[in-house]
Each structure stands twice: as C-alpha cells, then as structure tokens.
C-alpha cells in the first residue's frame with residue numbers, strides 16, 4: 001500500500017463504551033451498584049489519511065464494539081471520536097448521517113450480512129437509495145462498483161447464496177465503497193476464506209487504497225492478515241490497547257508479553273524458523289470480573305508480585321510504540 005499522508009482522518013481519545021449486564025430489577029436484587037460492563041475501556045488512537053490501522057485481539061477483546069461505536073451502532077459513555085476534525089459523539093441523528101457517509105463498513109460474515117432475498121443489483125443500490133441518489137446515476141454507479149471489485153456485470157442478477165466466499169467478500173467491498181467513503185472499517189475481512197482467496201481480497205483492498213486514498217481500520221483475530229497490510233497496529237485485551245504503534249516496530253520488537261505470545265503463534269513460511277503454534281494459557285477473563293492490577297496477569301508468564309496489585313499505564317517504548325506493562329520486553 002502507498003505511503004499515508006500526515007492528515008489526521010480519525011482521532012479517538014479515551015473512548016469508553018459500556019453495556020448494561022443486568023436489568024435494573026436484577027441489579028437491585030443482587031445489590032450491584034454498577035450493572036455495566038466496559039466493552040471498550042479508555043481507547044485512544046489516530047488514523048491518518050491513506051493509512052491502515054490493524055486492531056488485533058481474541059474474541060471478546062472489544063474490537064468489534066470499537067468499530068460499532070465509530071459508525072454509531074454502539075453509544076460511547078465517554079471520550080471522543082473525531083472524523084476529519086468533526087466530533088461524532090454529540091451530533092444529532094441528521095448531522096451524524098451526513099458524517100456517516102464518509103465511513104464504509106465491511107461486515108464480518110458477508111453472506112449473512114446480505115439480505116438473501118435481494119439480488120446483488122438491489123444490494124448495491126441500497127446505499128444510494130438511502131441517500132436519495134437518482135435512479136439513472138445508481139445504475140451507472142453499481143456497474144462501476146462491480147468493475148472496481150473485479151466482478152462481471154452478470155453478477156448483478158445473482159443472489160448472495162449463489163456467490164463463493166471470495167465473491168461475496170467482493171460484493172461487501174463494493175457496498176462499503178458505494179458512497180465514496182474516506183474510511184472503511186473491515187471486520188475480519190478474510191475470515192472463512194482459503195489462504196489464496198484471502199490474498200486476493202487483501203490485494204484488492206490495497207489496490208483500492210492506492211487508487212482512492214482511503215484509510216482502513218482492520219479488525220481481526222488473525223495476526224498474519226493484519227501484519228501484511230497495516231501501517232500501525234493495536235493489540236487489544238479486555239477492552240484496552242495493551243500495545244499500539246508502528247507495525248514494523250511491534251512485529252520486530254514486541255514490548256508486551258501478550259503481543260509476544262500472539263506473534264509466536266504465527267506460522268513461519270521459512271522451515272528453519274518454524275515454531276510450533278503456541279496457544280495462550282487460560283481463558284480470557286470475564287468483563288464482569290476483571291482481574292485486579294494488570295488485567296493480563298492471570299495468563300502472563302512474566303508476571304511479578306506488582307502485577308496483581310497495580311494496573312500498568314501506557315508507556316512509551318520506542319519512537320512510535322506504546323505498551324501497557326510494568327516490565328516491558330525488548331526495552
């Protein structure tokens with residue numbers, strides 16, 4: 001992908017997204033004074049124009065909730081989300097709809113996210129109809145979109161179940177591009193695809209970025225996918241970024257023990273460097289029962305007595321690398 005500019009497109013500061021875990025009556029009966037869970041707890045990041053930011057974490061880390069908060073599908077409890085300098089968290093519905101046009105969304109399961117009763121023509125027309133674009137323009141636009149994602153016009157009369165995984169993903173890319181967004185949020189863009197098809201989709205996304213100067217926020221549990229395409233990455237654990245910054249620095253010198261374990265689990269193409277797939281010991285703790293101190297200490301092989309008493313704050317490790325650990329690696 002080509003070099004990003006220095007213009008800030010998306011700025012998130014201390015974002016917190018909370019969900020009610022118990023109804024008001026149950027909370028009262030259980031004497032629970034705070035029946036909310038922080039799915040996203042204090043996340044900050046900056047995404048530049050033309051840049052790709054990968055967010056990696058296990059299931060339940062809060063990465064999908066973060067993406068949903070940016071597009072207004074989850075309410076922020078506090079903090080700020082600015083798109084091109086405009087604060088999104090305090091807009092009226094109408095004002096938000098105008099800004100929302102700048103963000104395209106690629107959903108996790110493209111076939112399930114496409115209505116099975118609609119043809120590809122109808123599915124690609126939807127975003128234009130919602131924004132009241134005239135019919136003649138719609139027809140031209142959907143043909144152009146199909147061409148951009150490498151599908152022939154005869155796909156327009158097919159239904160989602162008639163598509164392969166890769167074709168459905170291309171339709172998902174086309175829908176995300178429909179309103180000429182500046183940012184695309186791609187939630188698990190290659191999940192469920194064969195490795196060769198994964199490569200085709202990532203290459204398509206890279207080509208489109210070069211042509212259109214769009215930015216991507218890629219949400220994935222798949223570190224190799226994120227590694228190949230990201231300028232910056234964040235490693236997310238229990239709703240917080242435990243490491244974030246320049247992708248190359250983090251991949252070559254991980255500072256957080258969690259990042260290190262995730263990287264050690266990545267298969268190596270070079271047989272001399274191949275290591276066995278390492279899984280992380282233990283389950284991800286429940287959001288309702290966050291460990292005291294460092295929230296990773298229950299699974300960390302580097303933990304020391306301080307770790308289960310004091311929560312680490314984010315500290316600078318390199319010129320553009322930050323880590324939330326009392327005893328960072330590769331210092």
Ligand code: SF4
Pocket residue numbers: 256257258294295296297298300301302303304307312324325326327328
């Ligand atoms: Fe491990 Fe302690 Fe660092 Fe947490 S603070 S990641 S427990 S070494």
